[in-house]
Amino acid sequence: MKAKAKYFLDTLSAYYPDAQIELCFNKKDPWQLLVAVALSAQTTDKAVNKVTPDLFKAYPTVKKFAKASVKDVEGYVKTLGFFRNKAKNLVAAAQMVLERFKGKIPKERKLLENIPGVGPKTAAVIIANAFGTPAIAVDTHVGRVGRRLGLTKQTDPSKVEAELTALFPKKRLLEAHHVLIFHGRRICFARKPKCLECPVVSRCPRVGL
Numbered sequence: 570m571k572a573k574a575k576y577f578l579d580t581l582s583a584y585y586p587d588a589q590i591e592l593c594f595n596k597k598d599p600w601q602l603l604v605a606v607a608l609s610a611q612t613t614d615k616a617v618n619k620v621t622p623d624l625f626k627a628y629p630t631v632k633k634f635a636k637a638s639v640k641d642v643e644g645y646v647k648t649l650g651f652f653r654n655k656a657k658n659l660v661a662a663a664q665m666v667l668e669r670f671k672g673k674i675p676k677e678r679k680l681l682e683n684i685p686g687v688g689p690k691t692a693a694v695i696i697a698n699a700f701g702t703p704a705i706a707v708d709t710h711v712g713r714v715g716r717r718l719g720l721t722k723q724t725d726p727s728k729v730e731a732e733l734t735a736l737f738p739k740k741r742l743l744e745a746h747h748v749l750i751f752h753g754r755r756i757c758f759a760r761k762p763k764c765l766e767c768p769v770v771s772r773c774p775r776v777g778l
């Protein structure tokens with residue numbers, strides 16, 4: 570199974586050499602990453618990238634965010650799904666980061682998951698992208714593509730994560746996360762995947778199709 574996983578990872582990585590996070594944020598600022606990922610729940614990265622430049626300009630630091638009124642933040646993110654909840658969580662998150670972690674995003678996953686609006690997926694994205702800790706965050710694309718490739722049968726994201734983490738080399742978990750998302754967004758669509766154009770079609774069991 571590990572050999573199969575490696576084949577899929579090698580092939581998809583060669584096919585998507587530029588696979589990386591598609592959210593726009595200051596790469597030196599984990600807080601901005603947290604904001605962008607939290608905003609991306611149930612919405613597209615493209616929609617998030619439209620609102621974050623003005624949002625980050627209005628609230629350039631955790632401190633500024635912590636002092637923001639939820640209503641004002643709502644105004645910046647109102648085009649996104651669940652914007653009221655997201656705005657409320659982001660202000661609460663900034664307050665917690667400021668008060669409990671002296672304005673710095675913690676590197677430990679368990680601590681991150683206590684921050685309002687930060688679930689296991691967001692925490693995994695942050696530790697992997699901002700702090701270089703091996704982790705494969707599981708979103709809808711990673712789960713779907715992983716199942717179709719026969720790498721997991723699980724549907725619960727934390728179980729999918731555990732199984733994929735055991736299959737891919739530790740050092741390549743972030744790479745696996747990025748290529749599976751790229752593949753899910755470009756070829757292995759939820760509906761009508763483009764299997765005839767797929768670089769791994771010869772070895773894909775196409776589970777569920």
Ligand code: SF4
Nearest residue numbers: 757762764767770773
């Ligand atoms: S062959 Fe089809 S189901 Fe399998 S990974 Fe490619 S697009 Fe997805």
